[in-house]
Amino acid sequence: MTILTRPAPEAAEALVGKLLVRRFPDGREIRARITETEAYFRETDTACHARFGRTKRAEVLYHPAGTIYVYLCYGIHWMLNLVTGPENDPQAVLIRGVEGVSGPGRVTKYLGIDGGLNDTRLGPALDLEDDGVCPEITRTPRIGIGYASEEDQARLWRFCIRTNV
DNA sequence: AAAGTGATCATG
DNA sequence: ATGATCACTTTG
Numbered sequence: 001m002t003i004l005t006r007p008a009p010e011a012a013e014a015l016v017g018k019l020l021v022r023r024f025p026d027g028r029e030i031r032a033r034i035t036e037t038e039a040y041f042r043e044t045d046t047a048c049h050a051r052f053g054r055t056k057r058a059e060v061l062y063h064p065a066g067t068i069y070v071y072l073c074y075g076i077h078w079m080l081n082l083v084t085g086p087e088n089d090p091q092a093v094l095i096r097g098v099e100g101v102s103g104p105g106r107v108t109k110y111l112g113i114d115g116g117l118n119d120t121r122l123g124p125a126l127d128l129e130d131d132g133v134c135p136e137i138t139r140t141p142r143i144g145i146g147y148a149s150e151e152d153q154a155r156l157w158r159f160c161i162r163t164n165v
Numbered sequence: 166a167a168a169g170t171g172a173t174c175a176t177g
Numbered sequence: 178a179t180g181a182t183c184a185c186t187t188t189g
Contacts, residue, residue, distance in 0.1 A: 038184070047184070049173095057173060075170025077185050094184055105185050144184050166189085174182085 003128065004065035004084045008039035008091035011084040013159045015093055016137050019129040022111045030111055031129070036097030038142045039157040040081070042090055047148035050090035060119045061090035068126060070108070070118040077105030078114050082122070096143070096158070136162040 003014050015037050022030040040048040040061075049071070050058045060069045061083060069081040069092050081092040094104060101110045108114065117126060139156040146153070 040184075049184080052174070055174070071184090072170090072172060074183060074185050075172070077170095079184060081184085096184085103185070142184070147182080168188085169186090172183095175180095177179085 003130070004082060004093075005086075006084065008041045008084045008093055009155075009157050011082075011091075012037040012039035012093040012157065013137060013139075015082070015095075015128075016159045016161055017133050017135040019131060020095070020098060020111065021127045021129055022113070023124055023126075024112065032098035032101070032111065033133070034095060034098055036095075036102070036158070036160045038094040038096055038159070040092050040094065041157070045148075045155075046152045047142060047145040048090065048092075058090060061092055062088050063119065066122045068117050068120050068122065070113060070115050072115060073105070078108035079104050080108050080111070080113055080117075097160070138162045 004011050015034050018034050020032050020034055043050045043053060050061045054062060060067060063083055064087045065084050067083040069083055070078055073079050080095045083092045085091040095107055096104045098107055101107055138160050140158045141153060141156060142158045
């Protein structure tokens, strides 16, 4: 889990190419390579849910690295995040895509994840694996954060596997 | 291009 | 209590 015990922008980059393993009570298993992530970093990041401080929703972000943060967006879509960094230091990485699945709302649908996993820890139900694959990565600004400051919108905190076009 | 959907946060 | 907003997806 050492991959998450670092600042969210670094963790977000390191997570691209890693495998997400989802296990269901009936033993079924889905293994998917992460293709796209975004970092949300501390109360000072005006795009981060912790920008209002320790609210009920954002409380999860103050939990230790390895905590799972799932929230509902636009009333329809569940967003999957992994908390990084130390306790009481709110940061997380949004999983925006896995292999064959693009869009954060589709990732959770594909993996069968909803609010029930919120504020639980990585473990049997959802875990990370590293098979040593180390893809080339491109960075861009984050998506869908028009409400944030210009400065924060400009940060290159979105990380994708480089695709040859 | 625009609706759909409901939790969340700020304000009164 | 109310209203605006939203880390998106699908449909036309």
